[in-house]
Amino acid sequence: MTYDVHTSSLNIAGRAFKGVAYTTLGMGLAGASALAWGSFERRWPTLRHVHVTLDPSRNIQPLTILHVSDLHMFPGQDFIEDFLRKVTATNHIDFVVSTGDNFSSVDGLVPLMRAYKPLLDYPGAYVLGSNDYYSQMPKSWARYLVGGHPQKARTTPDLPWTELTSAFHEAGWTNLTNRADTLSIPVVLAPVARVSSSSTIAPGASSPSIHEAAHTSQTLSFIGTDDAHLNRDRLPIPLDSWANQQNLRIGLTHAPYTRVLNAMTDAGADLIFAGHTHGGQIGLPGFGAIVTNCDLPRKYAKGLHSWRYGTHQSFVNVSAGLGTSRYAQVRIATRPEATLLSIA
Numbered sequence: 001m002t003y004d005v006h007t008s009s010l011n012i013a014g015r016a017f018k019g020v021a022y023t024t025l026g027m028g029l030a031g032a033s034a035l036a037w038g039s040f041e042r043r044w045p046t047l048r049h050v051h052v053t054l055d056p057s058r059n060i061q062p063l064t065i066l067h068v069s070d071l072h073m074f075p076g077q078d079f080i081e082d083f084l085r086k087v088t089a090t091n092h093i094d095f096v097v098s099t100g101d102n103f104s105s106v107d108g109l110v111p112l113m114r115a116y117k118p119l120l121d122y123p124g125a126y127v128l129g130s131n132d133y134y135s136q137m138p139k140s141w142a143r144y145l146v147g148g149h150p151q152k153a154r155t156t157p158d159l160p161w162t163e164l165t166s167a168f169h170e171a172g173w174t175n176l177t178n179r180a181d182t183l184s185i186p187v188v189l190a191p192v193a194r195v196s197s198s199s200t201i202a203p204g205a206s207s208p209s210i211h212e213a214a215h216t217s218q219t220l221s222f223i224g225t226d227d228a229h230l231n232r233d234r235l236p237i238p239l240d241s242w243a244n245q246q247n248l249r250i251g252l253t254h255a256p257y258t259r260v261l262n263a264m265t266d267a268g269a270d271l272i273f274a275g276h277t278h279g280g281q282i283g284l285p286g287f288g289a290i291v292t293n294c295d296l297p298r299k300y301a302k303g304l305h306s307w308r309y310g311t312h313q314s315f316v317n318v319s320a321g322l323g324t325s326r327y328a329q330v331r332i333a334t335r336p337e338a339t340l341l342s343i344a
């Protein structure tokens with residue numbers, strides 16, 4: 001009897017043990033599969049095309065803006081260099097905006113400059129993020145998913161951000177770190193056919209036509225901030241060009257804290273570009289991004305959105321970025337991306 005009871009207990013304990021073992025094994029396999037997928041997906045960038053229509057009475061010229069963000073460069077990220085080279089080789093681009101977090105570590109400068117090389121042929125503007133000043137530190141997933149501020153306030157930048165901004169400056173890019181500025185860029189309109197005025201067309205031959213690209217220009221007026229995640233954001237007073245209805249009003253910031261988006265929208269920005277969120281970096285089916293790493297609601301974690309504040313409305317493009325922390329080299333349901341925004 002004692003034996004039977006003992007046996008029965010053993011059987012129950014054995015079944016319980018097996019259940020726990022299978023559950024643990026299943027979770028382990030699911031976790032390993034997710035990590036394997038996440039390691040693949042984070043090297044699988046995509047170019048997201050979005051379109052914005054502005055009030056036709058503004059007479060804003062049609063143009064395309066390439067938005068890159070959060071490259072978080074460190075050696076071995078050849079896929080970012082290859083991707084940007086291909087994007088510039090296969091797309092028409094009028095202007096480039098970069099919204100910061102270019103580095104993961106100090107040794108990222110050389111590959112970062114290689115990645116930016118094809119972009120610096122275009123006119124551009126930029127702001128910086130925390131990972132342009134301070135290198136990334138190991139951070140637990142639990143801490144990342146809970147969100148919050150950087151682990152420890154650092155005051156001495158250890159990243160080569162001045163080398164980066166010098167390269168931007170040499171290329172003629174506009175620094176919008178807590179600054180306002182204005183810039184006129186050339187815009188190539190759709191080619192138009194012009195019939196030749198030649199009088200020597202043979203009888204029966206069709207009139208030769210020459211496809212000519214019509215050129216014009218578009219004035220851009222900017223406001224930008226330093227990284228709100230470090231509380232370094234100081235919204236500048238817009239220049240006089242901001243008030244001209246025929247100028248495109250653009251806001252740039254790294255971390256899309258609502259106070260920055262509200263202030264830029266209140267100022268009358270047509271477009272606002274931001275990064276920082278990595279689109280959540282880990283997405284759950286049916287739920288989306290778990291965190292935005294700032295006070296932005298999760299539904300705005302990536303993509304083009306309409307943002308309203310008071311009586312004003314802006315289009316906000318939040319980039320999921322191209323890189324990851326070197327300490328968390330995984331993306332799930334959140335592919336690395338750049339955005340090609342077309343204005344009609």
Ligand SMILES: [Fe+2]
Nearest residue numbers: 070101131276
């Ligand atoms: Fe970032």
